[in-house]
Amino acid sequence: MPGPSKKPDLKKLLELWVDSSLKVQVVVFFHDNPGIIETLEGLAKRLGTNVDHLRKEIAGHISLGILRQQKTDGMTLLVYDRRKEADVQRFIEHEMSKRTAEASAR
Amino acid sequence: MTSTPAGRLSTGVPGLDGMMGGGLLPGDSTLVAGSPGTGKTTLGLHYLAAGVQAGQPGVFVTFEYLPQQIYRDAEKKGWDLKQWEAEDKARLVCTTPKILLADSAKKGTVLDQVVGDIGAQRLFIDSMSHFEFTGMPSGDLRERISGLMNHLRLLKVTTVMTHEIAQIVGPAVTISNYGIEFLVDNIVVLRYVELEGELRKALNVLKFRGGGHDKKYRVLELTDEGMVVKSDFAGVENISLGSARRTVKERAQRLV
Ligand SMILES: Nc1ncnc2c1ncn2[C@@H]1O[C@H](COP(=O)(O)OP(=O)(O)OP(=O)(O)O)[C@@H](O)[C@H]1O
Ligand SMILES: [Mg+2]
Numbered sequence: 098m099p100g101p102s103k104k105p106d107l108k109k110l111l112e113l114w115v116d117s118s119l120k121v122q123v124v125v126f127f128h129d130n131p132g133i134i135e136t137l138e139g140l141a142k143r144l145g146t147n148v149d150h151l152r153k154e155i156a157g158h159i160s161l162g163i164l165r166q167q168k169t170d171g172m173t174l175l176v177y178d179r180r181k182e183a184d185v186q187r188f189i190e191h192e193m194s195k196r197t198a199e200a201s202a203r
Numbered sequence: 204m205t206s207t208p209a210g211r212l213s214t215g216v217p218g219l220d221g222m223m224g225g226g227l228l229p230g231d232s233t234l235v236a237g238s239p240g241t242g243k244t245t246l247g248l249h250y251l252a253a254g255v256q257a258g259q260p261g262v263f264v265t266f267e268y269l270p271q272q273i274y275r276d277a278e279k280k281g282w283d284l285k286q287w288e289a290e291d292k293a294r295l296v297c298t299t300p301k302i303l304l305a306d307s308a309k310k311g312t313v314l315d316q317v318v319g320d321i322g323a324q325r326l327f328i329d330s331m332s333h334f335e336f337t338g339m340p341s342g343d344l345r346e347r348i349s350g351l352m353n354h355l356r357l358l359k360v361t362t363v364m365t366h367e368i369a370q371i372v373g374p375a376v377t378i379s380n381y382g383i384e385f386l387v388d389n390i391v392v393l394r395y396v397e398l399e400g401e402l403r404k405a406l407n408v409l410k411f412r413g414g415g416h417d418k419k420y421r422v423l424e425l426t427d428e429g430m431v432v433k434s435d436f437a438g439v440e441n442i443s444l445g446s447a448r449r450t451v452k453e454r455a456q457r458l459v
Contacts, residue, residue, distance in 0.1 A: 130270050131288070132295040134302055134313050143268070170305035174313070179288070 119146060119154040121192055124163065124185055127177040136172050161188060207257070212325070212361050215253030216246055218432030222408050222417035223389070229324075231412065232352055232362040232386075234331070236378045237393030241404055242423065242430045243365040244276065246393075247327040249429055250363050252282050254325040255292045261325035262294045262317050262360075266333040270297040280429045291321045300334045304347055318358055326355065330365035331383055341381040349386050372397050372445035388412040393423060397446045398439060405442055406432050 122144060127133065135143065141151045155175070158164040163185055165176045207213040211226030220226040227233060237243045247263060254261040263284075265273055273295060277284040287293035294317050306312050317323070334344055355362050364387075366378055372395050378384045390409040395402050404423040408416045420442040422433040436442060438453030449457070 130297060132265075132270050132297045134296060134298040136302070139299060167310065169302075169310070169313070172302065172305055174302060174305075176313075 118192070119144070119150065120157065121189060123151075123155055123158060124189060127164070128182075128185060131177050131179045134174055134176050136174060140175055158188075163188065212259070213253040213257065214246070214363070215249035215251075215256075216430050216432060218421070219391075219406070219430075222421070222432070223411050224414055224416060227361055227363075227389070228413040229361050230356055230359060231388040232355065232364065233389040233391060234364055234366055234378070234383060234387040235391045235393065236366045236368050236384075238368045238371050238395055241393035241395065242425050243367075243393060244273070244329055245280075245425060245430050246391075247329055247363060247365065248273075248277050248280065248282060248284075250325060250327055251284075251287075251293055255287050259324040260292050260294075260321040261327065262296060262314070262321070262323045264296045264298070264303065264314075264326070264328045266300060266330065267297065270295050280427070294321055294323070300337050303328075304351065312354070314355075315358065318360060323360055326360040326362045328362065328364040330367055331379065332365075332367040335380060345381040345383075345386070348381065348383060352386050368392075368394065370445075371395055372402070374444045384410075395445070396420070396436075396442050398436075399449075405436070407443075 123140075126144060133140075133143075137152060138148055141148045144151065155164055159166050161181075161184055162178060163181050165178055167174045167176060207220065208225035210229065211220070211224070212229060213220050213226045214223075235243050235246055251261040251263050263273070267273070274284050284293060284295060288295065296313070296317055298313065302313055304312075310316060314326070318326070331348070334348065337344070339347070352362075366383060368378060370377075378390075384390060387410075389411045392407045392409050394405055394407075396405045397403075404425070405420045406423040407420045408418070419435040421435050424431045424433060436447065438450050438456075439447045440450050441447050
């Protein structure tokens with residue numbers, strides 16, 4: 098069976114942070130399930146969080162273009178752009194180094 | 204694998220194409236109605252795999268909560284769905300029935316976008332039963348699904364969709380409460396048959412708009428490689444009642 102890829106293992110990266118922020122959870126969630134097309138409400142349910150919190154946390158993903166927001170039939174849908182996987186890696190690395198810096202500053 | 208006649212699409216299931224005059228007709232819609240665990244989702248993976256092999260990209264729509272399970276099931280059968288996606292040969296879409304039916308004047312439906320994205324010629328929806336949980340009255344639902352079918356025809360995709368049959372065995376086979384069976388071109392039924400105390404799986408092509416088709420119940424098997432349609436149940440009657448029995452002749456022959 099072919100392994101996922103030679104890229105850094107997102108799950109391992111995640112394990113480095115037990116208290117992972119929702120931002121990273123969102124990225125890992127879509128990396129594992131790239132085909133999910135959901136409303137903000139539906140996504141909040143799938144991630145076990147609330148809508149207001151999620152809306153704030155995904156603003157960065159949307160401005161980066163990892164997540165696309167799309168209005169359809171009065172719903173706001175969130176679609177993952179799987180062609181942006183490289184950006185996803187960079188996003189995670191950036192978040193990680195930020196966390197490491199924060200941790201060492203403490 | 205035997206070759207598919209021109210103008211037909213292989214389902215990818217060994218033994219099934221032959222029951223439908225060589226395969227599905229382009230643009231048609233096929234309903235795969237089946238009891239729990241009879242292989243509906245597996246059939247969809249075969250259909251997608253056959254498309255990848257024939258250079259016909261496919262979209263697999265699931266209403267399951269997480270698609271990870273589908274990647275795993277496919278991998279067990281030797282199909283690398285992630286790789287197909289990376290090569291734009293397939294897309295797995297995990298969404299809700301409400302979102303699938305939603306339409307925006309500017310960008311069309313979610314399906315339009317995904318189909319357009321990879322130039323999909325095949326579509327698999329698993330399963331239409333989920334539309335019954337939208338709470339829409341059955342008349343409205345029927346209208347929306349009928350609209351969806353017309354839309355898919357315009358998109359020029361060949362669609363296979365599943366529907367659950369709640370009954371495990373027994374004569375009553377109701378497919379849906381909104382009459383989907385009248386909106387599709389073809390129907391394939393997957394069901395259990397009790398034969399001499401053993402539960403077997405059977406497949407039947409109930410309706411096929413594209414012309415002559417095999418009307419026999421055939422033995423259906425699920426293996427590590429997926430689904431295979433085998434011989435008919437020779438010397439067995441009453442399969443559509445769910446509790447089959449060997450014919451008198453067959454029983455007499457077994458005695459001697
Ligand atoms: N290697 C195997 N050998 C025998 N049977 C198998 C094998 N792998 C899977 N199965 C059978 O396949 C069935 C599951 O297939 P599948 O998920 O395609 O069915 P389904 O009709 O989609 O089920 P559901 O109603 O849960 O959606 C199970 O009944 C399982 O017993
Ligand atoms: Mg299934």
